[in-house]
Amino acid sequence: MPVARILFPLPLPEPFDYAIPEGLAVPEGAYVTAPLGKYERLGIVLEILPDSAGEGRKLKDVVHVYDAPPMSRSMRDFILWAAKYTVSHPGHVLGMVLRARAGLGPSPTETVYHLTGQEPSRLTEARSRLLAAAEELGPQTATALAAAAEVSSGVVKGLAETGALRAEVVETDLPYAEPSPDLPGAVLTVEQAEAAEELTAAVASGGFHTFLIDGVTGSGKTEVYFEAIAEALRRDPEAQILVLLPEIALTQAILSRFEARFGAAPAPWHSGLSDKDRRRTWREVVHGRARIVIGARSALFLPYRRLKLIIIDEEHDGSYKQEDGVTYHARDMAVMRAKLEEAVVVLASATPALETMVNAELGRYTRLQLAARPGASRLPDVELVDLRRAPPERNHWLSPHLIQAMQETLEAGEQTLLFLNRRGYAPLVICKSCGERLKTPGTENWLTEHRYTGRLVCHVTGYSIPKPKTCPHCGAADSLMGVGPGVERVAEEVRVLMPEARIEIFSSDTAQGGEATRGIVDRMEQGEIDVLIGTQIVAKGHNFPNLTLVGVVDADSGMKGGDLRAGERTYQLLSQVAGRAGRAERPGRALVQTYAPDNPAMLALADNNRDGFLQIERDVRAELGLPPFGRLAAMILSAPSAEMVDQVAQDVISQAPNGEGIEVFGPAPAPITVLRGRHRRRFLVKAPRNVDLSAYMAVWTARLKLPNPVRMSVDIDPYSFL
Template sequence: MPRIAAVLIPMPLPEPFDYAEPEGMGLEVGDQVAVPLGPRVMRGVVVSVRDGAGHNRPLKPVIEKLADPPLPASTLAFVQWAARYAVDAPAWPLAMALRGLRAPKPKPEKQLVLTGTQPARMTPARQRVLDAAQDHLAPPALAAAAGVSAGVIKGLVEEGVLELRLVETPAAFDPPDLGLPGATLNPSQRAAADALTGMIAEGGFQAALLDGVTGSGKTEVYLEAVAAVLAADPDAQVLVLLPEIALTQAVLARFEQRFGVAPAEWHSAVPPPRRRRTWEAVQANRCRIVVGARSALFLPFAHLKLIVVDEEHDASFKQEEGFIYQARDLAVARAHLEKAAIILASATPSLESLWNAQQGRYRWLKLNQRHGVAQMPDVSLIDLRETPPETGRWLSAPLVHAMIETLERGEQVLLFLNRRGYAPLVLCRACGERMTAPDTDSWLVEHRYTGRLVCHLTGFSMPKPDRCPHCGAQDSLVAVGPGVERVEEEARSLFPDARIAVFSSDTVESAEAARELVGAMEDGRIDILVATQAAAKGHNFPNLTLVGVVDADLGLRGGDLRAGERTFQLLAQASGRAGRKERPGRAMLQTYAPDHPVMQALAAQDRDAFIEAEMTARELSGLPPFGRLAAVIASGTDPVVLEDYVRALAAAVPNAEGVEVFGPADAPLALVRGRRRKRLLVRADRSVDLQAFLSAWRARVKVPSSVRAVFDVDPYSFL
């Protein structure tokens, strides 16, 4: 009897399309197929196969079952769940799950293989070659493995005993060595590690929040959980999610030290052929540990048993372009679907995770002390109203004096400013014109290293002009405010003999460059490191004893509901880089608002008081974690059409209790790449099915062809 295959195609389509299964094709869920879509042939994935009896409409047949590996059923279920959660087409997460197959296959390798012919004369050296040749090695590797000269290999090839072939080797990674000893844990770490291994032994979905102060050794604790998972099940796979590529290098080194082999990497800096090998190895369960960025969550794991989300509070886990999702939340969902364990680790957990721990949804494991003899740094506030920097300077006298003392002792300084480039604003002192990107409200940032003005929102870049484009005044463009390059310039003028480096995404453009800079800092080859948040978390610099925060108020500006939480998290993480070994550390925060609750909590190192106050404020307003938020961002080139659409959308809000809709209003960045932007904000009680509400609302108003409408569940950016 003919069967019907429902095929999901990575195109912006609302649902799978039905196709007839040709006789004898034998399709199964997860198979990758070629199907017709209009005049084109498209790749798709079979999501269901059903009996075609009673179907009275002719269907186009599946063209071909592709040789590429099928998607595991659990991965396919996760893709479909993620689409429903994000109120978006399932094609987008499916495209992410198939991303590894877009890369070209690695080139075949030259290998020597045995032909079955025996050598005319056997010698001990030749016997060693035959034994080693079982592993199909390249000529130099075979000679090294057998401990013979190239001449011995050449002689066996000439006799026909060995043959050189081009071989496509299956993607695989060396298995971890579970016999290697772990780190020596203190009693607090041991208790947390035992709790995690006990949780894992229970099996099924389990979630834990590993809440430890900076330097408490959280990585060593969750490494024990990783070892327990791998030891308990020879097929088990582990995924570790990290927010920064720079942080990946430090964690990879810890994994290699613990298990003897480096895990697979998955992030944008990995070359495409290596990404394909990783994808194939994960799907075939020839890769047991993956460390990667948020998109690694969509890899086709064959037997995923543990997910670790390190620095789980980090805002960069939120994907805000293309398919919009929060990787931390989707990681919990994937663990639940896979019946796996998940560990969320942070020194400054998100309020959402803390609330889940308080409600008993997560096991709450606390590490309240630093590992070994290290102590938490002393944190002090520098009131810039009383001790402002000199005109044209950004470092106050108390901070400069502390830097002098620190450098005289042979210790290191970190100057932290979460702002890239030289200056965040360039204006004309003749006419007041502020330089912005074309067709965009975003200011151009001066990058003095390259002599260019850059828009960090759109990527637009141009050489800095010598006259104002608006009024034509010569040499009138001036830099306003500091970026890390400007702070570095000031540090060099104050400390001309110091070894100074800048750590930001502009200066460290690859994983290798990040590894080199971190190594130089760890080895003491840098005296002053000027850095953005790229260096504010996860790194361990033994000789760093002073952290100076140049502009502690920066994150408090604007209307972001998480501004206080983010500022506390970021500055606590940055301050925590100081004094992580025997030498005591201190952090000095320059602020114009020393009485702000965030600054007071940081100075007192009273996280609990800050969390209690923030939770109370959120609960009174029904904001996350006590309520749900969603945003609708509509953009278009025609302002009249855009206005008509958002007004129609506002008028079509479904009747629902416990839901409030605000807007439409101009977005703070009202013009981006020539498109006008409007926003609506939805606040809902936790009892409301927000996804069902948004789906019903979206279906009520047709989107004009010139308008793009994005529905963002749990928004993190309010621009």
């Protein structure tokens, strides 16, 4: 018998071999079930071994083969490569691929009812209401029709028995509409057309190509890569296209643009989907019927049949980094996935990451520049507001200069966006009597006050409690005080200053889910909001035609800490949020409040000198051998007590392999030293660019035998330093 080598979505060190029974067709890549321990489990056939591989071995049989297209060789190679690169079990990566494995089975069904046009013999008021609802809504389930007509489900059954309604069993997971590449797109400028022509030529020629669309905010990057999508759809009737976006909010906002351009909405994939929608998208991807998929970073691990184009919009965004479980950066993984698929990959950003810019300069990526906004719109003027010279009033957060600009904007009938990357009312709560800072139990994380809900929330762990009436430490009544500004506190200040203005907050607290996000975006686009106060969610991808003023409340907040990317991230974020202004005919401006106007990131922002800022960053990192001119890996140990984690850390460092040019720093307390009651220590490993750091970390971790209470995580190319 031939042998199937099966990988299971479990933390196992290797795949297992199974005999293929006579008469059972098991191709490579098949989704199968096979016995493992006491249970039959789902797995993937990585490869088929010849009959000789089973000689003299007592192997269990493959039990079942799913009726689904086999996983492609390139996808299986990608799983194995991603596991090796991230120093993870291949089964953990496969677990991400099989996240909606219910899509392997047939679609669930439901019974819907159609009007037949036949009048019932007896027409009651309830029946009349239900027939009217059926005419208005079209085919619906009995429950939906009854709810719409405010009657019982028995009325539906009665009308079906009289012949007025006809029952039909239908599948619930319907295919997505086929997109059309030939609908008219936007009229492109000469600059946009040249970039689109180069992209479409690469798509037409086939093979692996990597592009960077380096365009200022509002320059039409989306319209350019729309042309590449259209070309991929035309060239290959089975081609699938993946568009990655960093935020669910962006996914919701851009769906309508896709539908207008291609006549059909793309298949969505992100954490906000219901289980039903997730199952539907997964099934359609596996069968190759989902031609365009738009989603968050995990959409990269869907098992596409024929992936020919990958687009990473806002490629610089830090949320492409997965920090839990298998740690990976979706941008870097996408480039490798495209290489294995022999596909085209497009990175797009107004503020590309330094790593991406260096790759473009070295010729690894083809750089397409969009230096101007189309039409009459132009980039906003950016002015630094030196808070040392013109500070806000005591216990206030808006400077007199920004307040005046907001009032002028309101009088002109235009909109203001205030940006502050802090949710809630106050980022710190202290006791006025004893000075206690309220923290999450078992951690060093401060609790943030949310005044609208009356709760104190930890934004790291999700821990939440009602705001106490007395200090938990000293018992003093009414002594707890919020310190520092959050978006709720800034909104409170604006309401006092501008009582006639229509004010809303846009953060992950106020925009929970797609409908809430769309509602805020729609109201802003339609001019129903005068002042929008938001966190990072407002900085990306939104187009508000009447927005002419952006105010950055605390530009310095991202510069704190020892993160090597702090300056770069600050520049990127502030540049993106400033770029929301003046995107139509009316000119825009941005006022950036800062206590450090001489910081290189602030000066570059005011002078619109991105390349000069990147050169400074490049020089510093090159001198220190930091990414992209060197490589980093992190290892974090955690344990229930500081004594235990310190003792284990000393054992761990003693077993670090020697390697030429490799430096190991630590152990040191992680920046978040205590998390969910666990004490954390971090090692940083620095190596030259040509060192296989994944292999080094794999050798090191293989030597370790950690006590049961101790956990370890490895992060290759860490993007944040938590």
